Amino acid sequence: MNHGAGRVTIAGLAEQLGLSKASVSYALNGLPGVSDETRERVLALAEQLGWHPSSSARALSRARSDTIGIVLRRDPSLLGAEPYYMSLLAGVESELAETGQSLLLRMVGTDSGQEVAAYRRWSAEARVDGVMLFDITFDDPRPRLLEELGLAFVLHGNREAVAPGKVLLYDARADAGLLVEHLASLGHRRALHIAGPAEFEHEQDRRDAVAARGEELGLAFSFAASDYSMESGERIAAELLTADTSITAVLTSNDLLALGAQTALTHAGREDVAIVSWDDSLLCRLGTRPITALDRSPEEQGRRSTRLLLDQLAGRPAFDRRARPSRLVPRATSIRAGEHAAR
Incomplete structure (x- = not known):
């Protein structure tokens, strides 16, 4: 086995340690399913070979899944009542359909721990090539986690500094x-x-x-x-x-x-x-x-964020990292001060 850091693979680590590829993946990504002794053996060899979480997850698994993932912290029974996300997901799906790729969607309620566990599991099992993030919080831990896991990602937000080059920007x-x-x-x-x-x-x-x-x-x-x-x-x-x-x-x-x-x-x-x-x-x-x-064009937002992620995965410069400008649609509730709604 070549001990150069760029040549490290899950299969190679598993063969040298006499373990299954799944066990090596779980150990490297901090998931349950392996003993502490096994985890220490895997991490020790990975360190010896120059493996670092922030840069080597993709090198450990060369295969592409042709799937992107989205985890929504929403009650599954309520998602249908949120037209914004339904339209945005339609845009994601339409863009992926043109490239022959798939969407893996998970809804985990409001528990942030379940969201983190989903990313770790997807990374360990090589289920997705990259993910999309929504509803960014102050000091959000997810961008750093995804960097450590080696998962490509884009996020929807107003602040470029959160993840430079990976934000679909709104105004x-x-x-x-x-x-x-x-x-x-x-x-x-x-x-x-x-x-x-x-x-x-x-x-x-x-x-x-x-x-x-x-x-x-x-x-x-x-x-x-x-x-x-x-x-x-x-x-x-x-x-x-x-x-x-x-x-x-x-x-x-x-x-x-x-x-x-x-x-x-x-x-x-x-x-x-x-x-x-x-x-x-x-x-x-x-x-x-x-x-x-x-009218914020959520379907077009979904398409643009998907293109941004696919460009990142292909190593291409992003064509457009800004959401389409919104337009106001006045309707009956545009009531002048001091007036009553028209009957």
């Missing part, structure tokens, strides 16, 4: 500008922003951008975090609009929150409150009062 400031400028043009001076979970970087970026543009235009915002659900939107809108009757507009971070806020306003008999959503979908277009929303 939170431009999106916030479209929404806030629209409300200001309708004469609103007090608004409620129902945001998503505070631990997500993109929600902080949105909140900062909304507040800054609002201040420039004389539109003051109150903020409330949520879990993106319709129930959360309904509860927050009911509570805060009752507590502050000077609020005449609601901006929400997704379509489900907007639908919940609209339900609360309908129950309260409030027809004088404008609603705008950061995400557009069929939900915003239905009903007696269709909701004004940003």
Whole structure:
């Protein structure tokens, strides 16, 4: 066996140690299924041969799976209620179909430990060539983990520094500008922003951008975090609009929150409150009062992030690392301050 670091393979390590390839993979990736003694033997030989987790996982397994992976921390029973992700996944699938590759999707609830375990398992078993990340948190451990595992990845976000060259970039400031400028043009001076979970970087970026543009235009915002659900939107809108009757507009971070806020306003008999959503979908277009929303082209986002990942795997420079600019779609909830919705 050649002891050069560039020639190390799972099969070679397994043959020299008298172990199965699966046992070597589990030991190298810190997975259960091997004894402590076996793990120490594998790691000792790997170190002797110059193996390093951050650079050698692909060298250990030359075979390509022609599969990319996505792990969503979502309740599987609720995913169908999130049009954004359904459209984005459709874009991923359509791009992969053109290249003859596959998507491996896992939904693991809200347990981050299960997500990490899925990446470790996929790496050990060579199940995927790369993965996509969503909902980046502050000090998110996943990019570093994937680098250590040698798995290619791209992520959706607003901050290039999180993983230089691997981010499909959104323009939170431009999106916030479209929404806030629209409300200001309708004469609103007090608004409620129902945001998503505070631990997500993109929600902080949105909140900062909304507040800054609002201040420039004389539109003051109150903020409330949520879990993106319709129930959360309904509860927050009911509570805060009752507590502050000077609020005449609601901006929400997704379509489900907007639908919940609209339900609360309908129950309260409030027809004088404008609603705008950061995400557009069929939900915003239905009903007696269709909701004004940003068309962010989630299917195209899925296609672009897939191309970015495939370019990375092929060693090609990325053709385009920016999401398509959003466009505002005004609908019935674009109500002027002091006016009532048209019946």
